[in-house]
Amino acid sequence: MDKNQLLFLLGGLKWTLTLSVIGFVLGAVAGLAVALARTSGISWLERATAGYIALFQGTPLLMQLFVVYYGLALAGLKLDPWVSVSIGFTLHASAFLGEIWRGSIEAVPRGQVEAAKALSLSYIHRMKDVVLPQAIRISLPATIGFLVQLIKGTSLAAIIGFTELMRAGTIVSNQNFKPLLVLGLVCALYFALCWPLSVYGTWLERRLVTAAR
Amino acid sequence: MSVAATAEPMIAMRGVNKWYGTYQVLTDVNLAVRASEKIVLCGPSGSGKSTLIRCINALETYQKGEIVVDGFHLGDQGKTIDAVRREVGMVFQQFNLFPHMTVLENCTLAPIRSRGIPRARAEETARRLLDRVKILNQADKYPAQLSGGQQQRAAIARALCMEPKVMLFDEPTSALDPEMVKEVLDTMIGLATDGMTMICVTHEMGFARQVADRVIFMAEGRIVEEAEPETFFRTPQHERTRKFLGEILSQH
Numbered sequence: 260m261d262k263n264q265l266l267f268l269l270g271g272l273k274w275t276l277t278l279s280v281i282g283f284v285l286g287a288v289a290g291l292a293v294a295l296a297r298t299s300g301i302s303w304l305e306r307a308t309a310g311y312i313a314l315f316q317g318t319p320l321l322m323q324l325f326v327v328y329y330g331l332a333l334a335g336l337k338l339d340p341w342v343s344v345s346i347g348f349t350l351h352a353s354a355f356l357g358e359i360w361r362g363s364i365e366a367v368p369r370g371q372v373e374a375a376k377a378l379s380l381s382y383i384h385r386m387k388d389v390v391l392p393q394a395i396r397i398s399l400p401a402t403i404g405f406l407v408q409l410i411k412g413t414s415l416a417a418i419i420g421f422t423e424l425m426r427a428g429t430i431v432s433n434q435n436f437k438p439l440l441v442l443g444l445v446c447a448l449y450f451a452l453c454w455p456l457s458v459y460g461t462w463l464e465r466r467l468v469t470a471a472r
Numbered sequence: 473m474s475v476a477a478t479a480e481p482m483i484a485m486r487g488v489n490k491w492y493g494t495y496q497v498l499t500d501v502n503l504a505v506r507a508s509e510k511i512v513l514c515g516p517s518g519s520g521k522s523t524l525i526r527c528i529n530a531l532e533t534y535q536k537g538e539i540v541v542d543g544f545h546l547g548d549q550g551k552t553i554d555a556v557r558r559e560v561g562m563v564f565q566q567f568n569l570f571p572h573m574t575v576l577e578n579c580t581l582a583p584i585r586s587r588g589i590p591r592a593r594a595e596e597t598a599r600r601l602l603d604r605v606k607i608l609n610q611a612d613k614y615p616a617q618l619s620g621g622q623q624q625r626a627a628i629a630r631a632l633c634m635e636p637k638v639m640l641f642d643e644p645t646s647a648l649d650p651e652m653v654k655e656v657l658d659t660m661i662g663l664a665t666d667g668m669t670m671i672c673v674t675h676e677m678g679f680a681r682q683v684a685d686r687v688i689f690m691a692e693g694r695i696v697e698e699a700e701p702e703t704f705f706r707t708p709q710h711e712r713t714r715k716f717l718g719e720i721l722s723q724h
Contacts, residue, residue, distance in 0.1 A: 374568035
């Protein structure tokens with residue numbers, strides 16, 4: 260494997276990272292909206308978001324990417340692969356993060372909301388100052404767990420022709436006929452991204468458990 | 473405080489009824505509380521006393537009747553509820569301090585956010601009130617680092633920081649170890665002496681005797697009996713009241 264091929268792999272790694280960050284950041288923003296809608300107490304809004312979450316949790320990520328990429332194109336909306344893949348991951352992440360955070364918001368004791376209400380804090384301040392800081396702490400291990408899933412999930416973007424780490428690996432191994440070496444390296448790169456995050460998540464979880472005692 | 477007897481009461485509940493589904497938790501509750509009056513509300517568990525005071529600051533809704541707090545008609549929605557909550561402080565059985573904030577931050581959050589008071593002035597007020605409940609030296613600690621009694625006094629200070637006209641206490645000493653009950657009751661007695669309008673749900677009959685202008689006994693969602701403490705304890709009128717007092721006083 261020569262230097263150019265290695266650089267090509269690292270280029271793919273860069274896109275994997277970029278896609279993960281975009282999916283996570285935009286997904287987090289949309290996911291927060293989903294979580295707030297899901298706990299809003301407005302029944303039609305709660306039902307609608309419950310359906311949204313069920314839809315994305317109940318179908319494969321690959322199919323979601325297909326639908327956004329090919330489906331929107333068929334509907335006459337020609338999007339750059341970049342844009343459509345980003346939309347796909349954002350939707351996917353927003354449903355999963357929305358559900359994780361819904362659970363965390365509901366895990367904050369009811370007395371906290373009541374105390375905030377009794378102090379005449381508005382909904383926005385009740386959420387921003389009282390509920391979310393506690394909910395985010397509770398959700399951190401699960402949120403990091405999902406981030407790890409998301410990073411690995413970006414490999415599916417290879418199938419619609421997006422040159423991230425996985426596709427870069429396939430391309431290089433087709434050139435040098437050393438699939439074991441190349442794909443082994445690809446694996447090692449994914450592992451180097453995901454494993455520290457998993458360890459961090461476990462560490463956080465342990466710390467939260469001891470803090471709750 | 474000289475409030476004319478003819479003036480509109482601070483809190484007026486008229487014909488208040490509340491149901492959970494088909495189960496009626498409050499039945500025809502009528503209650504008028506004058507400014508700086510101290511009411512102790514007692515009764516067996518499930519009698520609706522907590523529900524009653526939680527209706528006053530709209531933590532609970534009610535289906536029938538009328539509640540007026542300091543001239544604001546509850547049930548007029550949104551803005552009125554905010555206005556009432558700014559005037560009515562509440563202390564909970566489980567303290568409900570915000571665990572991710574220091575005691576001082578607990579005390580300044582609402583004045584800054586919902587009264588729009590500048591931080592420096594809010595902190596000044598908070599320190600003064602923390603001093604009054606004798607935990608100024610704990611101001612920069614987190615709630616979990618405090619004893620139960622200190623936490624409840626911090627919660628009282630937090631409510632006072634909004635400079636409320638009324639304070640509601642929902643079994644403020646029930647979650648405390650016995651040796652910490654007194655420090656919280658002393659704080660409440662101090663408040664009462666300073667002329668705060670108070671409604672206290674409590675089983676502390678000593679406190680009721682010492683502080684209350686009226687003791688109200690509830691059972692099954694109704695106000696059964698109300699009287700000055702002297703009369704209430706010496707000559708309770710209803711069988712249910714006598715039975716309740718017998719049970720409560722035998723425990724103490």
